[in-house]
Amino acid sequence: MAVVSSDVVENMSAGVHTGSGPVVSVEDVELRFSGVTALSGVSFDVHDDELFAIIGPNGAGKTSIFNVLSGVYRPQVGSVTFRGESILGRKPHKIAGLGMARTFQNIELFENLNVVDNLMLGRHHHVGYGWPSAVAWLGRARAAEVRNRRRCEEIIDFLEIEAYRQLPVGLLPYGVQKRIELGRALAMEPALLLLDEPVAGMNGEETEDMARFILDIKAELHIPMILVEHDMGLVMDLADRVLAMDFGRPLVTGTPAEVQAHPEVIRAYLGTADDTPDEEPSA
Numbered sequence: 001m002a003v004v005s006s007d008v009v010e011n012m013s014a015g016v017h018t019g020s021g022p023v024v025s026v027e028d029v030e031l032r033f034s035g036v037t038a039l040s041g042v043s044f045d046v047h048d049d050e051l052f053a054i055i056g057p058n059g060a061g062k063t064s065i066f067n068v069l070s071g072v073y074r075p076q077v078g079s080v081t082f083r084g085e086s087i088l089g090r091k092p093h094k095i096a097g098l099g100m101a102r103t104f105q106n107i108e109l110f111e112n113l114n115v116v117d118n119l120m121l122g123r124h125h126h127v128g129y130g131w132p133s134a135v136a137w138l139g140r141a142r143a144a145e146v147r148n149r150r151r152c153e154e155i156i157d158f159l160e161i162e163a164y165r166q167l168p169v170g171l172l173p174y175g176v177q178k179r180i181e182l183g184r185a186l187a188m189e190p191a192l193l194l195l196d197e198p199v200a201g202m203n204g205e206e207t208e209d210m211a212r213f214i215l216d217i218k219a220e221l222h223i224p225m226i227l228v229e230h231d232m233g234l235v236m237d238l239a240d241r242v243l244a245m246d247f248g249r250p251l252v253t254g255t256p257a258e259v260q261a262h263p264e265v266i267r268a269y270l271g272t273a274d275d276t277p278d279e280e281p282s283a
């Protein structure tokens, strides 16, 4: 990681929650889609400075949890509070405005815009001036623009993407695009970061880089994170606590070691002896 000064760290982590309770609290959430129960009895808290991972096989409900947190889906039962406020029924952009930033499984960047402009889009909650000032380019608008550009440059240094800053993101390697998407989320100065499969599709070197940046965000910026990821090595290395899901239900929450050794988790991932065929298929 590039060396960053303490005032830069303070700027980049300005949204961090410093209240006494958990930054996010999910209680007994149930989410149904006509015949399908996507989530049932889901409860967890995430605390300041915590890296909380959600794991589970395909269809276990991980993305549904992210969609409930970020306001895309409204659960039929349960409560969700963010920084002490209920966010059920709030629109996704309102929840983002409260300080919840998200990266996506499939990269969602503006391919024709360069890196700086993509990051600037993450700053729109921090614009701080109305259109009359913008049209006349008055002092307030100019000062906010300078401040926003400076924040973006700090993030570019932090994520080591200086070499690409003026290039259209569509031309950049996949691993760099994933890093830019993370940068756009950081540009929001979030109080909570949701990372949806941040290393999906990456090679070994790109995965190591991303793991290092996630650890740097935790150690330097102290932003709590919720990580959904299929790469178990990464989850077990990075997470403070893990929630394992299966068929929309929580199996266990605990430290990575506790979760990895839990019989229900082993069964969900590997199956039991009962699930294996009685006979070896003949050659």
Ligand SMILES: Nc1ncnc2c1ncn2[C@@H]1O[C@H](COP(=O)(O)OP(=O)(O)OP(=O)(O)O)[C@@H](O)[C@H]1O
Pocket: 033, 036, 037, 038, 056, 057, 058, 059, 060, 061, 062, 063, 064, 065
């Ligand atoms: N909009 C929807 N309409 C109907 N069913 C849905 C919808 N979204 C999710 N589901 C169902 O909810 C269940 C959980 O899906 P979800 O995408 O949350 O799982 P996941 O753990 O994220 O899976 P993956 O690892 O494959 O991304 C699945 O049975 C899925 O088909």
